[in-house]
Amino acid sequence: MANPTLRLPENVAGDFYVDSTCIDCDACRQIAPETFSEDGDYSIVHHQPGTAEGIRRAMMALVACPTASIGTTEHHDAHIGIDAFPSLIAENIYYCGFNAESSFGAWSYLITRPESDGGNVLIDSPRFATQLVKKIDGMGGVRTMFLTHKDDVADHDRFADRFGCERVMHADDGATRLGMERVIRSNEPVRLDEDLTVIPVPGHTRGHMVLLYQNKFLFTGDHLAWSPNRQTLIAFRSACWYSWPEQIKSMEKLRDYTFEWVLPGHGRIHHDSAANMRAQLEACIEWMKKRA
């Protein structure tokens, strides 16, 4: 729970606040932008929620916050936020919430599918929180866990123990050392089943991969994201740990695919037509080349 003695003075007066343990991961601003905004290296409360829905969104942010940096001075039923996760994004795609500090608050996602279609897929690891695990269990558990890269593995081993899922990760990001059941070794795309394609995209890390579902939803880890400030798709130049030239080549590989959604670990989600997404991808590649 947040510490009221660490309450940032930039918060507006009132019930909800952010304390100085905030790591500026952006999750609360994405979940409840009407309440939370950026202020230097922190998030703050810029507007107190005034409706039941506003309070629900703020409580979701409180639950998702990886560092428990969001607090309230009044009592609220925590289940308002807890029970909202996994939170539906579109069709059978959910945001898990319960972001993990060890992943710097990266977002993780759940695809729900009947067992006959291959079963549920967890993309990157949320915190292993009892309430979330129970909910996921009730939604069919986890058959496959796809890990985009080594930074966002969080509690992968506990999910694997609990659900007996097959974890998929690239060898170049330490998959063998981490005990993954399925280790991807080449940089060629791999079809996991009819609807799921793994695409290795070295750059951010050596073994980074993205996952394409039904030629519509692209789970991008830290390879590609939407920037609300620039209103364009971006790659993280200042957080490229392996090779920017390789990341440019990897971005060019995505020209071979069609997608309408970008669902990243960090940065914002984006949805558009396949044609517009393609144009955005081209603009991103051109921008990356100028930053080489």
Ligand code: SF4
């Ligand atoms: S979710 Fe928590 S750590 Fe992330 S920006 Fe908000 S207050 Fe900070």
